[in-house]
Amino acid sequence: MPSIDLNYVAVPTARAFHNSTAFVRGIMGCYGSGKSVACCWEIFMRAVAQKPSPRGIRKTRWAVIRNSYPELKKTTIKTWQDWFPHEIAPMNWAPPFTSWLKLPHPSGDGTFVEAEVIFLALDRPSDVNKLLSLELTGFWINEARELPKAILDAATGRCGRYPAKRDGGPSWTGGFCDTNPPDDDHWWYTVSEIERPVNWEFFRQPSALIREGDQYMPNPNAENIENQPLGYNYYFNMLGGKSLDWINVYVMGNYGTVIEGKPVYPEFNDGFHVAEKDIEPMRGLPLRLGWDYGLTPACAFFQVTPQGKVIVIDEAVSQDMGIRRFAQEIVKPLIANKYEGMRIISHGDPAGTQRSQTEEDTCMQILKEEGIETVPAETQEYIKRREAVAVYLTKNIDGGPAFQLSPCCRYLRKGFNGAYKYDRVQVTGEERFKDRPSKTLHSHVHEGLQYGMLELSHSQNVTRPRARERTRRGAAGWAA
Incomplete structure (x- = not known):
C-alpha cells in the first residue's frame, strides 16, 4: 500500500481555515496565495479525521466543483494530483471524473482512509440537478466567484448523507470554497460581509504587495511567498501593462471589477459624475422613471433641475420577475x-406596447393598472438612446457636471464604470468589439435610463416634459 509524504505547511490564514469547524467556509485571496492547495488538504485532513466504521474503514465522499470541464481538468484536478498523485489516489477519467484516495491511516492504528472525490463542472443554476443524486460528506467549490449561488445552496443540501449511520456517520460535514476577489455585488460579498449566516465563516488572505504612493512594495504579511519560485517577483512581474482595477483584485486581493470589453460610456468619470453622498429628491420637481422590461425589469429614477442638470437619484433592479410583480413588490414600495x-413622468421601452406570449396585457397596460401610467419612448434605436445620456456626460452646468449620479445607484454606477460594455469579438489581429452592449444585470437599468432620458432631447425646456403629467396619491394609485 503506497504512503503519502505529509510535507504540507499551512500559511496562517489557511491554518485558521483548517481549524474552523463551520458548516460552510470560504477563503479569498490574490493569485498564488495557496487557496486551492489548502482546499485539497482540507479534504485529506477531514478524511483522515473521519471516525472508522466497524470494519475499520474511514469513509468519506466529496464533490469538487468548478465552472467548466476545461478549467476542472487543467487547474483543479491538476492541483489535486500534484499533492495526491495516481499512486495514492487513482483517477477514473470516465465522467464524472473520480479520484479514490485509499491508504493506511497515518497513525498506524490499523484503520484505512477511503475518500471518494468526485469532480464536477457546474456553471448554471440548472446544473443543480447534477448534485441531487449525490450523498456527500462535504464539497469544495473551486473559484467560487465563477459559479451562481444556487450551486452552493444545492451542495449544502447534499452534505451529511455519507457515510451511512451504520458506518458511523460523518465526523464533520459541510463545504468550503475558495476564490479570487469578486465584485462587491457578488453573492460571496453579500454572505461574507453583510449577511454572515450562522455557522458560516470566511477568511481573507493579506495582499501580496502594498502600495506606497505610486510604488508597490512587498507586503511582509503576504502568504505563500516561500513557495513561489520567483518570490515577490512573481507579483512584480504581473504589474506591467495591467490596469489599476486588475492589480487591485489579483495582486492586492480586494473586492473589485475587472472589465473585459469596451465601456459603453467612456465619457463617464466616476470622480466627477458621482455625488459624494446620496442625492435627496427635489420635491418641487417631477420624478422621472425610465423602464426596461422582460424577465429582468429595471427602472431608473431621475430628475431635471431648473438649471437643466440631470440628477439620477435611485434605481430598481430585479431578476426572474415579471413586470407586474416588479411594480408591486419593488417599485411601488420604493415610491x-x-x-x-x-408628480411622476414615466417612459419605457416601446416594446412594452406589445403583448407577450404569456400575458394578455402589455407591460404598459400592466403599469397603468398598477397606477404608474407610462408612455413609450420614441424609439428603440440604440445610438439615439446612448447619445441621450452621453450628451449630458460631456456638459458642465454652473461649473459642475450636467449629469450626476447618486452613489446609492450601485448597478448604474458599475455599468458606467465598464460593466455595461461591448463584448470583444473573438478574432485575431486588431481588437474588435460588438456594436451592441452585452445583456447583463447592469445593462437593463441602463437601458431604462436611456428610455427615460430620450424625452429630454425633444424639449428645449427640460422642465416642461411632453408626457402627460398627473398627480394621484395614496395606496391605491401613484402619480403618473
Whole structure:
C-alpha cells in the first residue's frame, strides 16, 4: 500500500481555515496565495479525521466543483494530483471524473482512509440537478466567484448523507470554497460581509504587495511567498501593462471589477459624475422613471433641475420577475417610502406596447393598472438612446457636471464604470468589439435610463416634459 509524504505547511490564514469547524467556509485571496492547495488538504485532513466504521474503514465522499470541464481538468484536478498523485489516489477519467484516495491511516492504528472525490463542472443554476443524486460528506467549490449561488445552496443540501449511520456517520460535514476577489455585488460579498449566516465563516488572505504612493512594495504579511519560485517577483512581474482595477483584485486581493470589453460610456468619470453622498429628491420637481422590461425589469429614477442638470437619484433592479410583480413588490414600495406625492413622468421601452406570449396585457397596460401610467419612448434605436445620456456626460452646468449620479445607484454606477460594455469579438489581429452592449444585470437599468432620458432631447425646456403629467396619491394609485 503506497504512503503519502505529509510535507504540507499551512500559511496562517489557511491554518485558521483548517481549524474552523463551520458548516460552510470560504477563503479569498490574490493569485498564488495557496487557496486551492489548502482546499485539497482540507479534504485529506477531514478524511483522515473521519471516525472508522466497524470494519475499520474511514469513509468519506466529496464533490469538487468548478465552472467548466476545461478549467476542472487543467487547474483543479491538476492541483489535486500534484499533492495526491495516481499512486495514492487513482483517477477514473470516465465522467464524472473520480479520484479514490485509499491508504493506511497515518497513525498506524490499523484503520484505512477511503475518500471518494468526485469532480464536477457546474456553471448554471440548472446544473443543480447534477448534485441531487449525490450523498456527500462535504464539497469544495473551486473559484467560487465563477459559479451562481444556487450551486452552493444545492451542495449544502447534499452534505451529511455519507457515510451511512451504520458506518458511523460523518465526523464533520459541510463545504468550503475558495476564490479570487469578486465584485462587491457578488453573492460571496453579500454572505461574507453583510449577511454572515450562522455557522458560516470566511477568511481573507493579506495582499501580496502594498502600495506606497505610486510604488508597490512587498507586503511582509503576504502568504505563500516561500513557495513561489520567483518570490515577490512573481507579483512584480504581473504589474506591467495591467490596469489599476486588475492589480487591485489579483495582486492586492480586494473586492473589485475587472472589465473585459469596451465601456459603453467612456465619457463617464466616476470622480466627477458621482455625488459624494446620496442625492435627496427635489420635491418641487417631477420624478422621472425610465423602464426596461422582460424577465429582468429595471427602472431608473431621475430628475431635471431648473438649471437643466440631470440628477439620477435611485434605481430598481430585479431578476426572474415579471413586470407586474416588479411594480408591486419593488417599485411601488420604493415610491411609497421615498417619493410619496411627487408628480411622476414615466417612459419605457416601446416594446412594452406589445403583448407577450404569456400575458394578455402589455407591460404598459400592466403599469397603468398598477397606477404608474407610462408612455413609450420614441424609439428603440440604440445610438439615439446612448447619445441621450452621453450628451449630458460631456456638459458642465454652473461649473459642475450636467449629469450626476447618486452613489446609492450601485448597478448604474458599475455599468458606467465598464460593466455595461461591448463584448470583444473573438478574432485575431486588431481588437474588435460588438456594436451592441452585452445583456447583463447592469445593462437593463441602463437601458431604462436611456428610455427615460430620450424625452429630454425633444424639449428645449427640460422642465416642461411632453408626457402627460398627473398627480394621484395614496395606496391605491401613484402619480403618473
